[in-house]
Amino acid sequence: MQQQSLRLLLLQRLYSIALEEAAAAVESPAAAAAAAAAATPTAAAAPASPSAWADHTILLLQQQQQQQQQQQQQQQQQHVSEMQTEGEEQQQQLLQQHVDKQQEQQVEEEVVLWAAAMQQQQQQAKEKLQAVAAALSSSSNSSSSSNSSSSSSNSSSSSSSGYDY
DSSP states (O other), rough: OOOHHHHHHHHHHHHHHHHHHHHHHHOOHHHHHHHHHHSOOOOOTSOOOHHHHHHHHHHHHHHHHHHHHHHHHHHHHHHHHHHHHHHHHHHHHHHHHHHHHHHHHHHHHHHHHHHHHHHHHHHHHHHHHHHHHHHHHHHHHHHHHHHHHHHHHHHHHHHHHHHHH
16 A cells, blocks of 8 residues: 555656656757756666656665665664673673772771781780789889898897897
8 A cells, every 4th residue: 555655656756757857858958868867877777667667766765765774773783782881881890899899898897807906915915014013013012021121120139139238
């Protein structure tokens, strides 16, 4: 049905072109020949009858439409391919960001653990120093108290020996 209506339109157009060419031929035979030559690229390619010409034109239009559809399909496939590539790149970037974030969190956790271990070592060292200081202090106190008790006993023995004479 569509092909018949296209054919009818083409025949009507051919008829009007033929009338225009006939009018131009009456005015100028050279212009009519030039118009006919311009309308058909080569004499061998042009069909002989208007009906054959219409069929030929319909065939050319169908071929052109198929080419356009193929081009559109190729463009769509290329677009889909580009979108897939872009999607894969975005997915790769997101994955890399996730990996980077995990590594960053791991480093932060390691730093926190290291800081806690260092603080614990410092606390243990402080406690050891306090224990050593306490031991030294008590040793010093006992030494000093033993010195003072020995000097007391020396003074009491000297005073008792003074009374003996």
